[in-house]
Amino acid sequence: MKLGVVLATLCVFASVARAQEDTEKYIRVVQQKPFIKAMRAELMPAFVAGLNETLTSHLGVGVTGRFHITDEWAVAAEYIKYFGKLSSLATDIGDQYQVYPEKHLMDFYAGVNASYVPFVGKFLLFGGPIVYWDTYLLAGGGVTRSNFKNRASGELGLGMRFTLTQFLTVSFELRDYMFTEPWKTTTKFVNDVVFVAGLGLFAPFSHTYKYAK
Amino acid sequence: MRRILVCVMMLLGSGFAWAKTGLTDAPSIRHQQLLRKARHELTPAIGATMNDIYCRNMLIQLGYVYHITDWIGVGAEFSYGVGFKTALTSQIESEVTRDPEWLEKNAGAKYQLGRTGLNILALAKAAIVPFSGKIVLFRNFGAYVDFHVNLGGGLAMVKGYGGLDDSTTYAVLVGGGFRFFPMNWWSVNLDVSDYMVPRVLNRAATGTPTEKKFTQNPAFLFGVSFFMPTAPGRGN
Numbered sequence: 001m002k003l004g005v006v007l008a009t010l011c012v013f014a015s016v017a018r019a020q021e022d023t024e025k026y027i028r029v030v031q032q033k034p035f036i037k038a039m040r041a042e043l044m045p046a047f048v049a050g051l052n053e054t055l056t057s058h059l060g061v062g063v064t065g066r067f068h069i070t071d072e073w074a075v076a077a078e079y080i081k082y083f084g085k086l087s088s089l090a091t092d093i094g095d096q097y098q099v100y101p102e103k104h105l106m107d108f109y110a111g112v113n114a115s116y117v118p119f120v121g122k123f124l125l126f127g128g129p130i131v132y133w134d135t136y137l138l139a140g141g142g143v144t145r146s147n148f149k150n151r152a153s154g155e156l157g158l159g160m161r162f163t164l165t166q167f168l169t170v171s172f173e174l175r176d177y178m179f180t181e182p183w184k185t186t187t188k189f190v191n192d193v194v195f196v197a198g199l200g201l202f203a204p205f206s207h208t209y210k211y212a213k
Numbered sequence: 214m215r216r217i218l219v220c221v222m223m224l225l226g227s228g229f230a231w232a233k234t235g236l237t238d239a240p241s242i243r244h245q246q247l248l249r250k251a252r253h254e255l256t257p258a259i260g261a262t263m264n265d266i267y268c269r270n271m272l273i274q275l276g277y278v279y280h281i282t283d284w285i286g287v288g289a290e291f292s293y294g295v296g297f298k299t300a301l302t303s304q305i306e307s308e309v310t311r312d313p314e315w316l317e318k319n320a321g322a323k324y325q326l327g328r329t330g331l332n333i334l335a336l337a338k339a340a341i342v343p344f345s346g347k348i349v350l351f352r353n354f355g356a357y358v359d360f361h362v363n364l365g366g367g368l369a370m371v372k373g374y375g376g377l378d379d380s381t382t383y384a385v386l387v388g389g390g391f392r393f394f395p396m397n398w399w400s401v402n403l404d405v406s407d408y409m410v411p412r413v414l415n416r417a418a419t420g421t422p423t424e425k426k427f428t429q430n431p432a433f434l435f436g437v438s439f440f441m442p443t444a445p446g447r448g449n
Binding site for chain 1: 242263264266284301304305308309312326343344345346347348349350351358360415417418419423
């Protein structure tokens with residue numbers, strides 16, 4: 001009987017020690033990052049919508065090819081094809097005031113940009129699963145084709161990227177394409193602010209750490 | 214001996230069970246700082262409506278929310294708006310003023326485009342926080358952050374400019390934004406709120422007001438929230 005008690009006590013200690021070992025397997029002093037962008041390429045097809053328009057309305061489709069040099073810095077080339085039309089307001093103003101303001105439609109934007117990630121973070125979704133995300137700033141330049149002429153353009157933007165899997169992300173961006181454009185009476189500085197929603201596909205499909213966990 | 218074996222097997226089994234539930238049933242965050250649950254939030258904010266056709270509205274706002282849980286709260290907000298002409302309004306006014314037909318009837322006068330703007334919004338709202346978490350800024354500075362959605366409705370007072378009448382109507386609010394917590398008793402807020410208000414938007418040059426429409430008035434708001442009690446609770 002004594003032997004039984006001793007064995008049982010030993011087993012309790014053994015199982016508790018094993019439980020502690022199991023827990024320690026998952027808790028590390030330095031956690032590995034769950035999503036690495038450095039030295040990976042990203043292809044992002046996107047939907048684009050113009051935000052600061054009243055007399056015209058533009059929707060577009062675009063693609064951005066981005067190479068992440070580090071987790072913070074990346075360079076990209078981008079292209080947006082716009083589908084623009086005059087809004088009903090343009091007609092209303094003509095009818096109501098006999099005033100016909102000049103309207104220009106855009107055709108495309110093509111350019112390059114560099115981006116920097118100042119924020120990284122993680123969200124709990126309703127207190128449950130963890131979603132990793134980052135915020136990036138981008139600046140660049142290119143060409144906007146507006147009113148049948150090419151205009152040299154600057155670009156500033158802000159984006160948020162949510163990680164879905166090791167190779168798939170969803171991004172939401174605000175971009176401002178700036179250019180000067182001659183109109184009939186004056187030359188205007190145009191801010192073309194657009195909302196971009198894109199799906200990022202990363203290659204290689206995952207990052208392999210040099211050392212084991 | 215059999216009894217001993219049974220006893221040992223049971224103990225080993227219970228040990229494994231304990232080890233497994235120790236991780237799988239654990240919350241995503243242990244002892245989470247509950248930055249909103251059972252706290253009052255008072256938010257002064259300032260902002261402006263965007264993409265307006267005839268009248269841009271600057272808004273000064275005071276909001277209050279009581280957070281019942283960490284992810285849902287109820288409250289109210291009061292906004293006072295001041296209207297300014299947009300560039301399009303100025304352009305139309307100057308072109309109509311130069312129109313010979315209009316000048317013939319209104320010699321020496323300057324045309325004023327009749328338009329409306331948001332004056333007062335008094336709304337009740339529900340604030341939902343689907344996402345909350347942490348950020349690291351420049352690999353150095355940590356802060357808490359959340360994304361919230363506001364849904365509400367209430368009273369709107371519409372101000373008429375250029376000869377259009379004031380009116381009182383209802384407003385519907387759909388909005389969302391981010392709260393950044395540099396410390397756990399205050400936050401910096403960036404919000405976009407769409408105040409949907411039925412109103413006559415403008416009056417044609419002939420003097421006839423246009424039909425009443427359900428207008429969307431998205432506004433960008435910058436605010437600072439103060440939380441009470443100042444110390445947040447803790448989760449399990």
